[in-house]
Each structure stands twice: as structure tokens, then as C-alpha cells.
Amino acid sequence: MSDIAIQTSELGKEYALGLSSRGYGTLREGIVNAAKSSLGRLSRRGERPRQDTLWALRDLSLTIREGEVVGLIGHNGAGKSTLLKVLSRIVEPTTGWADVTGRAGSLLEVGTGFHPELTGRENVFLNGAILGMRRAEIRSRFDEIVAFANIERFLDTPVKRYSSGMSVRLAFAVAAHLEPEILLVDEVLAVGDAAFQRKSLAKMSEVAEEGRTVIFVSHNLAIIQALCSRGVLLEGGRAVADAPVGEAVDQYLRALERGANDDLLERSDRDGRGWKEVLVKRLEMRDSVSGRPDVIVGGRPAKIVVELSAVLPSIECQLTILNSLGNPVTTVDSLISAPSDVRDPEIGPRIECEFDTLSLVPGRYRIDVLVKARRQIQDGLQAAAFFDVEPGVVGDRPMPAVDSDGDVVLGHTWRLPS
């Protein structure tokens, strides 16, 4: 029987909301607040001053055995990153406890410890130490790290002269060669070019197969399903599912669909950096001709309609279509404009995006949306809507069956020997 690597019991983390939690308060505000609260305490004895708080984690009890590879899934703000932060000791839990057995190394953010003035070589040692490696350990793996990052020639060049791709590769190489008993990974595979991503992914599964304990956070359900055996679904800081990864992912997808069916204004898992002058009220994929929503015949014209709560000048919109595993299929962005784009004063609080032919393979897709105005992200929702694509015709050719490889169909013509 394997030993327990991580055990948490009724783990909770509370954050204070509001300006003071942003940290940039000034001393004057601090003094005024302190005076206010002590005055308040005098007048209302015993009653604690009310403050807006948020429980990012709540009553979380988990047991993770040595060698398990666990994927954390959930909406934005469900508590995934907070749990990693608690386990990597960056923040203290407010309630409960977590027992961590062995060294826990985190790949929370690749390359945070890099100093631009230092050379690649110096940064490898600094970054290794930051990630918890002993000096001797780094020295023994130094050549491997440098070879993985493929930067031998630039070892003695300051990192500030590196291309961004080079520094990301070096940073990931250091992190990937770290050998803690427990590895905490947060969305780091979205770095570098495609070839490097494949290499990184291969490295990650190698780590998982070595019998190391890994906790993995990603929005990419395909990667989660490929790497993890167990999935924990978090919602509002609580674990709502803890099951084999397939089941947990299914449950997450069902939760996403429920969210898409509800009134979008009621959702709290929004991206918006606090601006929110415009919110997405409703989003729909429609057949352009019949106007029928949510079920589209592949190969026909279709449009996405976004209804907003208000209109702002120079509003922009980005839409991403993702397949059922959470892999992005395509992204369209109104910031990349074409002469045929129209700004219509009569359209009201809505945005429409027309596709000449929706050449997607039959299956279920979802749409993520970001609305920008005044150079800020005003609102963002993942899985704002779902739609099904039914088999259709692209050009004159019938579409392949549901379980074909890939997500798109391109119009094409063959030339074959007779």
C-alpha cells in the first residue's frame, strides 16, 4: 500500500474583498481605518466590524496518495489556484490543515525567478535554488537542463538579451528537471511554440510515470485527461466531485452546460478586472438562414450573437470556439479588422459575428467570450454557450463522421490517377 503524500482536513482560505485587499492602500488610509475600527469597537462593543470576505477554499478534505496524478478542474475562481498556493506554502490556510509529506515543488509560473541582468548560467542556479533545489543537485543536472532548453550558445549572455521563447524554454527546463516528491503544476504548458509544448507535455507524463505525486491545474481538459488518473472538481472552493478523471470531467462539462443555460448575468465566474461597464447577457450560435439556435448543420453559414447589458464606444469582442475536450478550435477577434466589418448605430446592445461556412466536424462545441472597451477587458465568460454541429456538406462533399480526427473540415478538391 502506498503512503499518503498530501492530506487536507477542512481546509479553508478566506480573502478580504474591497480596496484594502488590493494592498496598495496608503498609510493614511491605514491609519484612518484603524481609527475607525477602534472607534467602531467602542461604540458597538462585542460586535465585530463587518467586512466583505470571500472563501476561496472551504471545508476541503482530500487525501492524495504517493504517486497519484490528480487533475484539479473547475471554473475561474473555483479555488484551484488557491489550493496550489496553500499547498506550496505561499499563503496560509485560514481554517483546517494540510499535511504535506516530502518536498513540494511548484511550477506555478515559469521563470518568475529570472533576473534579466544575470546570464543564463547564473539564472539556472538562482532559479533552481528558488524552486528548492540544492546547489549540488543543480550542478549535476546542469548539462541536461541546458540541452533541454537548447540554449548552449547563449549560456553566458544576460537573459535580458534572450528572445522571449528562449527564456521561457530555459525557465521550463529548470523547472522540469526539479525533482521534488510532489509537483504542483498550474497551466504552464501554454508556453513556447508547438514543438516545445509537445516536449514539455512529454516531460510531464514522464514525471507522472516515474511515480511522482503530481497535482495539475489546467483548463485544457484533453491534457488533464491524458495526464491524470483522478480528477477533483472544485466549485466555490469546495470539492464537488472526486472521481476517476473521466467522470470528473463529465461532471464539469455538465456544470458548464448548466451555466450556459442560466441567465449569463447571474454568473459570478467572470473575467473583468473589475471594470464591468458592459456585461454579456446572452450568447447564441445561430444558423444564419433559418435563425435556428444551438444546432447548426455543418458547412452552412452561421453567426454568433452576443447580447450586452450596455453599449460603449469602440467596443471589441473576441470569441473562441472550443471542442468538447476544451481544446480551442479557433479564435476570432474584432480587433483584427477587415474592410467588410461594420459599425452599425442601429444594432443596439449586441454584437454579431458571421461565419460564411461553419466548417466544423459534427460534435458538441462551446464558446468563450471576451468583451473589451476602453482598452480594458470589460467582461469575459468561459462556456457562455454550447452548440451542436450536425453532419452537413462542405462544398459538394459530405462531412466525415463524428469520430474523425480533427475539428474542422476544409473545402478541398482531389486529383487522382484514373
Next chain:
Amino acid sequence: MNSATASPPSEGGPRLETVRLRATSGFSRVLSPRELWRYRDLALQIAARDVTVRYRQTALGAAWAVLQPIGFMVVFSLVFGRFAGISSDGLPYALFSLAALVPWTFFANALLLGSESLVSNSALVAKIYFPRIFMPAGAIAAGLVDLGVSLVILFAIVLIWGVVPPLAVLVLPVLVLIMLAAVLGVTAALSAVNVRYRDVRYVIPFAIQMWLFATPVAYPSSIIDEPLRTLSAINPMVGVVEGFRWAVLGADPQLTLIGISAASALVLLAAGLAYFDRVERSFADFV
């Protein structure tokens, strides 16, 4: 957060340590020798980084460590020594001020860089765990290299001037320790406040100027009347500066002042670390 307990020995495999993470209160981490020892490699790397980066891409490099006190010495000699005619207890004014400027420059730079250290490394603080005290302590330790360089120059100038340092030169390490205790205490507290209130950034340069005038760098403490003179040694730099003059130039030993300053430095150290420890837990939330 680190009430560590050894796990029961597992069959065959190496024994791994189990750390229990929970809300803590009181002294826990800053003064935990176990934690500091565990992260010793990181402490060295941070200090080494601060040393390497300090003069990279500068034309004069470590010469800056020396130019700063010497520049002040020239100005002080003209303004205070010559024009204002301030007494220097019978010593050549240039040497009198330089012996004080060398420790003072270390102190001022350590304060300036150390109090910014947590904020300028906010990416690390927000994303990675390590004993946070390494940030201000690393900045201070990096300054020790400068102090070493400028001490060598100080002794060279003193010898060229024809002054032979007395036997009291052996107290110099003690004086440096007093200074380190004081600067670590003050810097720990200020760097922690800086995480929460960025006002500190604006207060520090101003406070350093004030502190310079409150310290007998340009003047001897003998021009202050008792009991104010003894009282002034609550400023730990008073004892350090007077001690340096005694150790390097053979000025009259001011043992009372040094004693008071040493006690005051220890109090500052304890208070600064206590405050740092209390607020350390929330750094990641605020930085």
C-alpha cells in the same frame, strides 16, 4: 505553518518529512533555525545575485562603493571642517569624517535597498515559498562586499596619512555586528510595512537624510551636552560611528555610547523581526 513532525518510517523507502500547514500565530518562521537552514542554498543565491547585479553594466563597478564616502568626505571637509570650523576632536577632519562615512554609507544603502527588497521581488514573494527574511537580509549581506572594499580603502588612506590604527582596531568586527543588528531590525520592519503601504518608498530617502544629521558623522558627539549626548546613543549609529573613530583613528573610546547603542541595536533587531514575523503571513496577499 511549519510545525514539522517526522513521519513514521515507511518500509524500505527514505524517510520523508511531513509538514503540517495551518494558520499560525506568534513567532514561527522568521526565527526558526530549521527553516533557515533548510533554505540556506537559496539565501546564498539571493545574496550572490544582489552582489552580481549591483554593479553590472556600470563603468566604474565596485569603485562606487568607495567614491560615495570619499565624495562626502571632500564636501564635509570643505563645508563643516573649513568654513564652519566644526571641531574634530583634534583629528584631521578628513580622516575624522571618512571613518564615520564608511559605516554610514553601508547603513544608508542597506536601508534603502533592503526596504525595497520585498516589493521589487514581488513576483517571487507572490509565487514561491521561502523564508521571506532572506530578501531584506540578502540585500544587506550584498552590501557587506561594498563595506569590505571601502574598509580597505579607509585603512589605506589612514596609513598614507601617517596614522597607525590602535589595538582597538580589533573591536571593529563587533561594531559591524552592532550595525548589522540595527540595520536588519529596521530594514525588516520597513520592508514589511512597504508591502502594505508604498508610502515607505517616499519616506526612506528623507528619513536617511534626517538620520545622517542625527548621527555624529560630520561633527563629534562631544559637542552635544550631557545628558543629551548619552541619550543620543539610543540611535545605534552613534555608538557605531564613534566606535569606528576609536578603532581606526585612536580617538577617545566612548564605551558608554557604544554600550547603549549595542543594547538599542538588539532591541531594534528583536522588535523588527517580531513585526516582520507577524505580518509575513499576509505578504502574498498584499504584495
